[in-house]
Amino acid sequence: MNRGRDGRDGQDGQVGTHGRWFSFMRIGLAAIVALLTITPLRAADEARRIVDEVQKRTDVKSQRYEGLLQVFDAKGKISDKRWTVERLGAHGQSKTVLRFTMPAEVKGVALLVVNHPDRASDQWMWTPAIERDRRIALQDRSTRFFGTDFSFEDLEERDVNQYEYVLLGDDVVDGAACWKIQSTPRETKSSQYTKSIVWVRKDNYAFARFENYVKDQIARRLDYSKIENVQGIWTARQMEMTDVRRGSRTRLSLDKLEYNVALKDEDFTLQAIRRQ
């Protein structure tokens, strides 16, 4: 009986073992598929949450600062430029006017950036020497802005909704623990960059570094430093953009930074940038 049973059991047991094995396989496979699916989703969700938090923590009504731009070429030569920047509005819908104040020959040159939540920004440049404004076309945004290592696109806002995110893991930048996140522009977002790798500090949700890629080659790297608390917002007082292909870099230092200053919408128009 035992035998028979064993035999049956053996048979049953064999069938049962196979059945359990298949069940186990099915469950395991499903778990793996789920893991493979859910993990990136969770990673994407987590990445998105982190970038959302960064944006939330830096959300202000307006902003003003004076910037010193120091351009270092591959041989180390320096040229200095100064600009003032005023920004009005929430993330994704903000408007920015950037106006050069130094050197003297570019004094008054201004850039108006009107950001949109669902598409690339509109940009116009005012050149007082020829009394003309010129719209910066989308296909021209990858060019350098006024001899700096920032491209026109780098001057527009990166709204959280215009990118897809994946959390790549943890990393350390300048001794600070960071999340390492990959962001890929959505179809509606026209960009010269195929993807960006972003480092966000865990202690204060401030950006620590951006690496911007064209195809699989790194094109530009933006390093944030001197991160300080300004009016409750963790802000990098210094940024350095490196054009990896050219070997040049531009350091932007922020002076007289203020948040939530009184600015008017009418100062962010094409007519307004004509005024000095």
Added chain:
Amino acid sequence: MPRRLLAYVACLVMCASSARPVDAQMLTQRGFLDGSIYLFPQDAPNDSTQVMGDFLAREEVFVKPAPWVQFAGGLDLRANSHDQVEDSWRLDVSDRGAQRPRLSLRRLTATLTHGPFTLDAGKQFIRWGKADILNPTDRFAPRDFLNVVDNDFIAVTGVRGVVQHGSETLEVVWVPRFTPSRVPLLDQRWTAVPEAPSATLIDEGAVFPDGSQAGVRWSHVGDGFEYSASFFNGFNNLPNVEAFAAPIAVPSAPTCLGCPTTIAVRRTYPAIRTYGGDAAVPTKWFTIKGEAAYFTTTTPLTDEYVLYVVQLERQTGEWVIVGGYAGEAITERRSTLTFAPDRGLTRSFVARASYTIDSLRSLGFETAIRQNGDGFYGKAEYSQARGQHWRVTITAIGIAGASDDFLGQYSRNSHVKAALRYSF
């Protein structure tokens, strides 16, 4: 009036020079000192001068005493080794002289803003054109053509009101007093004369129209593209040229046939109406820009015509490249002698390119080639900044072609220019 103006401008300049950084929001200034040397390898039939020096000092001050008002003032001080600048030391406001004024009011404007409304009143620059090579719709933008291929804009005195609502902008301009373009001096190389002139040219001056000028422009900024339509009713800032021939009066001798003659030349400015428009449409590879205007007139012996330009524009890497075609279609030919560089540049393929070497150095190129091959103009420029204030620019200009072509007639005027500028 000039004294008051002088006092006002002097006050602006003094305020600017004493401005401290703390006042930066309210008061700003910019200016430069610019010295240039021109070398012409060839002499011209009416001008044997081959080396010319030119100097320009410019100071502009902007005062913003309140968020809704801004004043802008600017002065130019000039000197020239080849009599292109007046000798007198008066402050010129109207910019109507044949020569450039020694001291002139470049601009003096009050700008008032209220919500979407902007009002500019005074001497100001008004640019309507959007293309880079030829601007048929730029009707309030006279130029200084003492050097035909190296010209600068002249401000007009008037009122400009703008209202901007979302993507739409409406601009209305009224200019009560006419400002002409400055034309080449008769005894200088940019007035082209035959190799062996049989006549002496005498400038009989200009007859300026009395009436005012007005224009309206509506523009729309779309998602990526933009376009505008404009209407202008006024006078062409480029003149018709009336010439009167008369034999030279030789004392104690009877008038003789075959003796050299004098030709008196007088400039008049025809009344015109223009209907214009422009558009800019970005594509994946280029931005396509077009600008056109239809010129009609009630003045006898003045052509009616359409000027247009179509150009492609692209920035790639360190290059900015613009190329296109400038054309003209004459709808009513009533020929008279004119000085019209805008029309003279049409029926041409035109291109411009600039290359940024680094943050201090750049190269520039420009060319116009007549479609029938009768005229060519080419320019190459190297520019280098040094420190925060200095810039050196070397420019070489080549001109060639047939003597009856607008460009070709200046074939003896190829030249090299070296300029040193100190900006402050």
